[in-house]
Amino acid sequence: MTAPGPPDSPLSRRAARALRDEGDRRARTTDSTSFSPFVLPDDLVGADAAATSRARGATPAPGEADGPTRHARPRRIARVGVIAAVVAAGALLVGAAAAVTGMVSGAAPDDSAAAAAHVAAAPPPVSELPVPTVEQTPVSTDICADPAVIAALEASDDAGAIEAAGGAEWFRIAVAGGAAPCVDLTDPTRLWVVINKTLQFDPVDYWPADMMFPEGVRSLEGGSLRADASGALTAMVTGAREAGVGEIALLSGFRSFNSQMATYGRHVDARGVEGADLVSARPGYSEHQSGLSGDVVPCAGPCGTLDDLAGSAQGEWVEAHSWEYGWIVRYVDGATDVTGYLPEPWHLRYIGPELARAYHDGGWTSLEEFFGLPPAPAYVG
Numbered sequence: 245m246t247a248p249g250p251p252d253s254p255l256s257r258r259a260a261r262a263l264r265d266e267g268d269r270r271a272r273t274t275d276s277t278s279f280s281p282f283v284l285p286d287d288l289v290g291a292d293a294a295a296t297s298r299a300r301g302a303t304p305a306p307g308e309a310d311g312p313t314r315h316a317r318p319r320r321i322a323r324v325g326v327i328a329a330v331v332a333a334g335a336l337l338v339g340a341a342a343a344v345t346g347m348v349s350g351a352a353p354d355d356s357a358a359a360a361a362h363v364a365a366a367p368p369p370v371s372e373l374p375v376p377t378v379e380q381t382p383v384s385t386d387i388c389a390d391p392a393v394i395a396a397l398e399a400s401d402d403a404g405a406i407e408a409a410g411g412a413e414w415f416r417i418a419v420a421g422g423a424a425p426c427v428d429l430t431d432p433t434r435l436w437v438v439i440n441k442t443l444q445f446d447p448v449d450y451w452p453a454d455m456m457f458p459e460g461v462r463s464l465e466g467g468s469l470r471a472d473a474s475g476a477l478t479a480m481v482t483g484a485r486e487a488g489v490g491e492i493a494l495l496s497g498f499r500s501f502n503s504q505m506a507t508y509g510r511h512v513d514a515r516g517v518e519g520a521d522l523v524s525a526r527p528g529y530s531e532h533q534s535g536l537s538g539d540v541v542p543c544a545g546p547c548g549t550l551d552d553l554a555g556s557a558q559g560e561w562v563e564a565h566s567w568e569y570g571w572i573v574r575y576v577d578g579a580t581d582v583t584g585y586l587p588e589p590w591h592l593r594y595i596g597p598e599l600a601r602a603y604h605d606g607g608w609t610s611l612e613e614f615f616g617l618p619p620a621p622a623y624v625g
């Protein structure tokens with residue numbers, strides 16, 4: 245007799261065997277007047293009893309001599325019914341186990357192929373089922389609900405606000421997720437300010453406070469930086485020298501609205517507006533106006549040009565290590581569609597060591613993507 249249901253399922257076979265035996269037992273002992281799906285008709289009970297008696301060597305009761313033969317078929321049908329019911333129940337159990345396994349393993353419950361594979365295979369013990377793990381995807385929570393964040397912002401303590409938010413990555417997630425309404429990405433006084441072709445300085449002629457010339461750094465055009473960026477550039481240039489890669493100089497640091505007008509104007513004269521926009525910002529849109537950006541060049545005695553940095557030991561070191569000092573290479577290869585600028589390996593932007601580490605660790609290639617902002621490839625209007 246071939247039992248319906250999953251042929252390779254130990255559970256089904258075991259359950260079928262156990263319940264078939266149970267069916268036999270009940271068929272032999274159940275009061276025929278009681279209702280049960282496993283109760284056999286009286287004649288079958290009699291046939292079964294007669295067969296049992298013969299097996300035990302008992303003398304057949306009168307009138308039952310031909311019973312076993314005559315009633316064999318109905319009895320088998322009844323057994324098939326019992327077994328079918330049992331196997332069906334077993335199959336349901338296996339199916340349920342497969343469905344649970346499917347859900348646990350992440351498979352779609354209605355994936356018939358996957359379900360068939362699970363049914364065909366022996367279901368593992370519950371103790372061996374994979375334990376579902378919740379991916380560590382931080383949920384954006386309003387960091388501005390934390391008084392410590394607000395207090396740090398009011399004290400102009402950017403690093404303190406980031407720390408109070410749970411660190412740079414949590415800060416970034418909150419900002420990118422719209423859960424940081426107190427963090428203004430257009431505030432030019434903040435480390436996290438984003439200046440691009442769609443985000444102009446406000447006020448447009450913004451002028452940073454606390455400007456200074458970086459100590460111990462050759463400044464070729466008299467460039468200055470905001471105090472925190474200035475100290476960080478000194479540290480970076482020192483780090484490069486101590487690493488043995490040579491001298492790094494600051495070619496251009498802060499540029500005011502008016503000086504950027506002159507710079508951009510020269511590029512327009514040389515290559516037209518479209519060409520100029522790929523390599524230079526219009527006044528009011530240049531990161532240099534924040535005091536947080538600097539263009540650096542390699543020096544070996546005399547200093548090279550901006551274009552000399554990429555192929556130099558200093559350039560290689562800057563690309564790998566500038567983040568350790570709070571700097572990022574703002575315009576990298578492959579991000580022109582987002583930033584609107586051709587790659588500028590020499591243009592560094594200071595965002596502080598905490599954010600720079602998160603930027604580096606996350607493999608980000610633009611501040612826009614880092615903070616969940618839309619691309620800014622072109623000026624609006």
Ligand SMILES: [Zn+2]
Nearest residue numbers: 537538539591
């Ligand atoms: Zn620059």
